[in-house]
Amino acid sequence: MRIQGKMFLWLSAFILVMAIVYGVWSKEPAGTTALFLGFGLSIMIGYYLAFTARRADAMAQDNKDADVADEAGEVGFFSPHSWQPFSLAIGGALAFMGVVFGWWLLYFSAPIILVGLWGWVFEYYRGESQNQ
Structure with missing residues (x-):
């Protein structure tokens, strides 16, 4: 770094x-x-x-x-089956379309963005902060 x-x-x-x-x-x-x-x-x-x-x-x-192989191995954890980025993309697309078609569209896109963001952040927390 x-x-x-x-x-x-x-x-x-x-x-x-x-x-x-x-x-x-x-x-x-x-x-x-x-x-x-x-x-x-x-x-x-x-x-x-x-x-x-x-x-x-x-x-x-x-x-x-150093060689290239020195950094080989696991990079990190990535969720294999998450729908939250899709909901954020839909909400973001609607928000940007609100700039074109009218600001009223933000009333529909903001809850979709917030639900997607909340779901993505707390995707692996259930119960008492368990990782499942």
């Missing part, structure tokens, strides 16, 4: 320089603002990754002599 943090911090420095150069030369506010927002996003991600890398164990990509 350490190398990704450094990459994002260097990327943020590059985006900042490009935002200043673009703003001075073009005098166009929309693109300059977008570049400064990109700088802010990149620095937030870089800081988070660099901060988290101090508390986490070193990974294979942090070692210059």
Whole structure:
């Protein structure tokens, strides 16, 4: 994670320089603002990754002599049969269609999004916080 943090911090420095150069030369506010927002996003991600890398164990990509097979194995737990992402996708699609067709559509999409989000977060909690 350490190398990704450094990459994002260097990327943020590059985006900042490009935002200043673009703003001075073009005098166009929309693109300059977008570049400064990109700088802010990149620095937030870089800081988070660099901060988290101090508390986490070193990974294979942090070692210059590592092989590809050093990171082989289980990546994490992914739910094999969850319908919650589908409900979130339907709710999100309805919400974005509300921007096009009318804001009244958000009244129908917000409960679908909330139910899908609630279901996804608490999918494996039953009873007294049991993992089943």
